[in-house]
Amino acid sequence: MKIVVVGAGALGAYFGARWQEAGQDVTFLVRPKRADQLRKNGLRIKSREGDYQLERPVLVEDAGEIQQADLVLLAVKGYHLEGTMEPLQVLVDKGAKVLPVLNGIEHISILQKRLGKDAVLGGLSFIISTLDEQGGVEHTSPFHDLVFGPLNPEQEEICREIAAASETANFSARWSEDIETDMWKKYMFITSFSGITTAADLPIGSIKKHPETFAVAKAMLEEMKQLANKKQVDLTDDHVEQATQQLNGLDDAATSSMHQDRRKGISLEVEHLHGGALRLAAKEQIELPTIRAIYGLIKPFA
Numbered sequence: 001m002k003i004v005v006v007g008a009g010a011l012g013a014y015f016g017a018r019w020q021e022a023g024q025d026v027t028f029l030v031r032p033k034r035a036d037q038l039r040k041n042g043l044r045i046k047s048r049e050g051d052y053q054l055e056r057p058v059l060v061e062d063a064g065e066i067q068q069a070d071l072v073l074l075a076v077k078g079y080h081l082e083g084t085m086e087p088l089q090v091l092v093d094k095g096a097k098v099l100p101v102l103n104g105i106e107h108i109s110i111l112q113k114r115l116g117k118d119a120v121l122g123g124l125s126f127i128i129s130t131l132d133e134q135g136g137v138e139h140t141s142p143f144h145d146l147v148f149g150p151l152n153p154e155q156e157e158i159c160r161e162i163a164a165a166s167e168t169a170n171f172s173a174r175w176s177e178d179i180e181t182d183m184w185k186k187y188m189f190i191t192s193f194s195g196i197t198t199a200a201d202l203p204i205g206s207i208k209k210h211p212e213t214f215a216v217a218k219a220m221l222e223e224m225k226q227l228a229n230k231k232q233v234d235l236t237d238d239h240v241e242q243a244t245q246q247l248n249g250l251d252d253a254a255t256s257s258m259h260q261d262r263r264k265g266i267s268l269e270v271e272h273l274h275g276g277a278l279r280l281a282a283k284e285q286i287e288l289p290t291i292r293a294i295y296g297l298i299k300p301f302a
């Protein structure tokens, strides 16, 4: 399968390199600075699941240079989504389907409106990865999961191809039977986890030690469930309980990628995640008071 990675950062470079390692044909569509870094240093993965080094990743700076693409793995931050629309359109016109793995949900309808519903799959990822100063990927979590699924029945074929291409790759690939619900479950979890760790500027262990603070995280889960239900997505009390247990089960030092970005002093995805939830809530005429407060606390660092 011909795969193009748009967003060769901590997440995109990781999965792209793993596919390449498994013998797939992977091209990284990059901007000039990242291209220079990858040309100079190669693409290095440092991972508890096994290191991998790709001396000469296939790099392209103009989507027009790509002759053929079956799948685009889209892994940019929410605030960079708009800048990918032109190259994505070029690739979709060549027959590619787009698998977005951004956190959040707002990007799905934006992509569908711009590229057409047929072109956009559902997807998400569970991984903790970051870029080091040389642009190498550091993968530190015991999980590295890529979840994908069709948002309409015509996308079953490409899902079969993704499953086949990932079979021998060094990560866990899962074809979800209900990707919309899975994306909302992740959205509920990440809104709470990134919100509480980033606003408090503390890893999850310090949050768990203070029941008053953990209660804020729990309130965000409840509000996201309410929002999902308004959108006809069947998140339940059990899902909230599972997400609570997931928060409780994290290592004390674990923290969200948004909190890591706050520590690094770089842009935050709060507008895409918390802002996106508030915009959806306004359309549904409901209030999300805890999420609104957390959004307000994080915004100055965004």
Ligand SMILES: NC(=O)C1=CN([C@@H]2O[C@H](COP(=O)(O)OP(=O)(O)OC[C@H]3O[C@@H](n4cnc5c(N)ncnc54)[C@H](OP(=O)(O)O)[C@@H]3O)[C@@H](O)[C@H]2O)C=CC1
Pocket: 006, 007, 008, 009, 010, 011, 012, 029, 030, 031, 032, 033, 034, 075, 076, 077, 078, 080, 083, 084, 101, 102, 103, 125, 126, 127, 128, 129, 130, 131, 257, 269
């Ligand atoms: N990292 C993680 O552990 C996890 C991340 N996620 C989600 O995945 C998404 C990506 O996160 P992450 O990988 O951490 O982010 P990074 O910032 O590490 O990577 C994003 C990459 O996108 C590139 N990019 C931005 N715009 C364009 C463009 N127009 N064309 C080509 N490349 C572009 C950036 O390149 P440039 O250098 O040119 O700016 C950067 O390398 C986010 O939504 C995040 O929430 C989800 C689960 C875990």
Ligand SMILES: CC(C)(CO)C(=O)C(=O)O
Pocket: 103, 125, 126, 127, 128, 190, 193, 194, 255, 256, 257, 258
């Ligand atoms: C919760 C986690 C680490 C799972 O992938 C994540 O998505 C993030 O912090 O952005």
